[in-house]
Amino acid sequence: MAVRLPxxxxFDACAALGGLLGGLLLWGIGLGTRPADEPIVLFDGRWPLLVPLAVMAGCELLRRAAPRTALPTATAALVLDTLTQGSLVTVLMFTDVMYAAVLYGTPAAARRLPWITGLLSVAATVVPLAVWRVPEALLIGVAVGIVAFAPAATGLIVRSHREAAESARLRAEQTALLAEMDRVQAVTAERARMARELHDMVANHLSAIAIHSTAALSLDDPATTRRALDVIRENSVEGLAEMRRLIGILRDADGDTAPAASPTLDGLAALVDGARANGLDVILEAAHGTVPAPVELAAYRIVQESLTNALKHAARGPVKVSLTRGDGLLNVTVTSxxxxRDAPRAPGSGAGLVGMRERVALLHGTFAAGPEPAPEGRIWAVRAALPLTEGDLA
Structure with missing residues (x-):
């Protein structure tokens, strides 16, 4: 099966054609590198030097496409050229083929060729000088160095620079890719954080508004309607204030994720009072002490969302909120x-449980929510354990 060369x-085709035409021009005017009467010239006359010229032009054509084939063939053509009157163009094309063999060849060839040509240059300097003992013998080594070693060394230098530039480009692309991934992750995390904040801040008030507006529309009692409208107005004002605070966070140029207006556990009493005003029978037991700010915000939001869910879904009965501290954890429990029920008192999307679970996961805590048996009957329990140590918050 025939092997097809690439x-x-x-550019190589142009270089080969230019070299061939240049060699033919020198051949036409009778210019060679050696006189015909030199002992080394075995093929006398002008026609024999066209053979290595044509072969070298073919090697120049394949200098980039097939350097492993071009270099040995070019070496044989150069040896043949030394047995004729010689052509300067043939020698010049050989230097280019040697340069291309190092630049475009395999990494092993790129490492070996400079060493091989360097040793040949040394041998071509030492051996003739030792045999003939005349200073002119040094010119042989110089010629070999110029024709073979210099192109090989130049090719190695250029190849090293190209590989260094390619490595730098790949590192830059990798760095840009990692930066883009970090940016996307940061944007995704920020969007998730804002979604949690928006849901936790607004859902409670909107749920209360929906429940009491339904009551005001369904009951033909002016006193009940007025109380419902008072609750609706109070929740509307509080919800508007929370929305303004969220807008302030979004406009904060410093990206502050925990502004001074963030709710704290000191506000649990007010939160519970609001839930009671909305019709829940809430029992609060809090013994938490001082906790880190991220834990404090997460615990507050978990209680807030749990009370909102209880307002929408819980049956009649007490809702118990408990915050205890022990073993380096802040334990938050809300049961209802x-x-x-035929239907929830206000529509829900299920995003509340997802948000609570995400908040706990960010603090490397544990979270569970679901129905449980209890002495007073089945209850819905939300349980979160939030680490208090700085290492767990990293």
């Missing part, structure tokens, strides 16, 4: 009666 590069 298609030559356009769990019974069969």
């Amino acid at each position: 298609r030559p590069h356009r 009666p769990y019974g069969d």
